[in-house]
Amino acid sequence: MNLQYRLKIVRDNKVFELFVISIIIFSSVMIGVKTYPLANWVDTVFYVLDYAITIFFLIEISIRMAAEDKLRHFFKSGWNIFDFTIVLISLIPLDDSEYALIARMLRLFRVMRLVSFIPELRVLVSALISALPRMGYVALLMFIIFYIYAVIGNMLYAEINPTLWGDLGVSLLTLFRVSTFEDWTDVMYETMSVYGLSWIYFLTFIFLSAFVFLNMMIGIVVEVLDEEHKKMNAEVEQEEHDKVEQRQVNMEQQLLEVNKKLDRLLQQQPN
Numbered sequence: 001m002n003l004q005y006r007l008k009i010v011r012d013n014k015v016f017e018l019f020v021i022s023i024i025i026f027s028s029v030m031i032g033v034k035t036y037p038l039a040n041w042v043d044t045v046f047y048v049l050d051y052a053i054t055i056f057f058l059i060e061i062s063i064r065m066a067a068e069d070k071l072r073h074f075f076k077s078g079w080n081i082f083d084f085t086i087v088l089i090s091l092i093p094l095d096d097s098e099y100a101l102i103a104r105m106l107r108l109f110r111v112m113r114l115v116s117f118i119p120e121l122r123v124l125v126s127a128l129i130s131a132l133p134r135m136g137y138v139a140l141l142m143f144i145i146f147y148i149y150a151v152i153g154n155m156l157y158a159e160i161n162p163t164l165w166g167d168l169g170v171s172l173l174t175l176f177r178v179s180t181f182e183d184w185t186d187v188m189y190e191t192m193s194v195y196g197l198s199w200i201y202f203l204t205f206i207f208l209s210a211f212v213f214l215n216m217m218i219g220i221v222v223e224v225l226d227e228e229h230k231k232m233n234a235e236v237e238q239e240e241h242d243k244v245e246q247r248q249v250n251m252e253q254q255l256l257e258v259n260k261k262l263d264r265l266l267q268q269q270p271n
Contacts, residue, residue, distance in 0.1 A: 007067040028111035
């Protein structure tokens with residue numbers, strides 16, 4: 001059994017995977033604890049643990065890279081590149097005063113490695129990234145509606161309350177407040193004291209922004225999420241198929257080695 005095959009066994013071992021996830025969670029909790037006032041000896045312990053965790057992640061990523069048949073296969077996966085980048089930036093030394101703050105901030109991104117280890121999180125992130133181009137068009141249409149309503153709101157209500165409708169920028173912020181339902185009725189009743197039918201303006205805007213466009217966004221995400229689930233299932237089936245084939249190849253190699261040894265033993269025996 002060669003070294004690469006042993007590394008593959010370690011890489012694919014669920015216990016090893018759970019141990020890595022535990023280290024990631026522990027590292028993230030440790031960073032959170034550091035935000036509280038701590039004794040000097042605790043800071044020292046955390047400092048040592050941080051370096052130990054960095055070394056562990058370096059060993060872990062090295063095992064995964066060495067387990068590949070060819071190194072370039074490792075970098076074919078976007079998640080592997082992500083993990084490699086996170087581990088690489090974690091190597092920035094904390095004791096360098098010039099980069100200490102940057103190093104601490106970058107170490108916070110270790111928690112993002114949970115995404116690459118948990119399949120369901122990978123699906124969610126992949127779905128979000130895949131949905132962004134489609135959501136962009138919906139967002140553009142939403143901006144057009146916001147822009148039109150903001151200009152109308154400035155024309156009609158600027159004299160009523162310049163703080164909320166004084167120019168295009170604050171009008172957009174007011175409409176964003178209305179779309180989040182944050183005391184929007186106070187804004188509407190204020191304008192209704194002058195324009196009795198201004199409720200039409202607010203209700204139509206809320207209908208478009210909070211119901212139509214929001215449901216369009218949700219529909220896009222659900223559709224893409226379903227597509228990503230199908231892709232993940234197909235990848236899992238392919239991985240299982242590849243593992244079975246690899247086991248068969250390894251068994252055949254082991255049988256050949258056993259047969260060779262038997263032949264040697266038979267040849268060594270006297271007639």
